[in-house]
Amino acid sequence: MTLIPRTGVNGKGIANPTGAGTGSAGSDRHEDVLSFKELLQVVRRRLWLVVLLALLMSGAAMAYSLLLQTPKYEATIKILVGQASGNPETRSSLGDEVQGLLQLTGTMAEAVDTRSVADRVITELNLATTPQEFSLNLSAQQIPETQFIEVTYADPNPAQAQQIANTTGDEFSQKVSEVSPSANAVTATVWERAQLPETPSSPQPLLYGLLALSFGAMLGVSLAFLLEYLDDSWRSAEEVEKVSGLFVLGAIPQFGAPSGKPRGKYEDRG
Structure with a gap:
């Protein structure tokens, strides 16, 4: 056959x-x-x-x-956005005022990470960096539903990270006061200054190792x-x-084991 x-x-x-012979059209497949x-x-x-x-x-x-990435330390400050007291007759209700300040805080958070602030900090501390590099290490975001802005700076030197973060808050606060001199001036106050970071925030070898372990396992299964x-x-x-779909009539035993005995078994199912 x-x-x-x-x-x-x-x-x-x-x-x-x-x-x-087949009993149906699909039985031969x-x-x-x-x-x-x-x-x-x-x-x-x-x-x-x-x-x-x-x-x-x-x-x-x-x-x-661990070997090729330089550890970086993060220092963080908190800036409170407010508004100076003006003429009570011209002020809106408390609810409208708070809602307006919440929206203003989001705009102020975007203003922290700008070239004008970076230039002032670089000049003040005489840093050997460019505004573009400074911006890559700086992050600023509004804490949701609050008037606080969280500003973080990352640097290989923990003391310098702390100093730059605090100076950024001071320079930003001064910048805001300069451009908003009216009676209802917007204020940006450094509410919480940066502490000296003790442990690096990056790299994270354990996290990288776990991610690579999962990816390697999936790659191994695919292979x-x-x-x-x-x-x-x-x-x-x-x-x-x-x-x-056929019956096995027999199997040829394999030889070559150290003892000379055949490996495998012979099956006769015919």
Whole structure:
């Protein structure tokens, strides 16, 4: 009886006997679909590959963060945005005033990280940096639903990070007072000054290692399925029967073990 191979979804040949009678139109087609149990078996057979890739990528990420990245320290200040008291007759209700200040605080947060403030801080401290580099290390954002702005500066030197953060608050406050001289002037007061940071905020080798570990595991599983797809060998008589629909008449034993004894077994199912 001649066997005609046909390529299945996993790259293995699916054999059908020619001339064999079929009870229905679709019974001569054998779909090679991997069950969940078989998927687990694929991963288990190449578990060493999954573990190896996960550990290699995790180790590489942690080594890169520890050896090649410069630690940075973050110093943070809080600025309170308010408004000077004006003529009571011209002032609106308290609710409108608070809502207006909340909206104004968001605009003020954007004004902190501007070139004019950066130039004043660089000049004041005589920093060897450009406004563009200064802006990359500075962040300012409004604390939601409050009139506070949180300003953070990152620097490899913790003392310098503290000094720059505090100076930024002072210069910004002075800048606001200069451009808002009216009776109802907007004020920006440094409410909380920066403390000396004790631990670096970056890099985070543990976080990088965990992310790389997860990515390496997914890459290893994908590679395991790719190798399974490219592997066209049969591993058991049951697999041959399932894919081809034929009975296994026998198996040729393998020799070559150190003791000279045959490996494998002979099965006669015909």
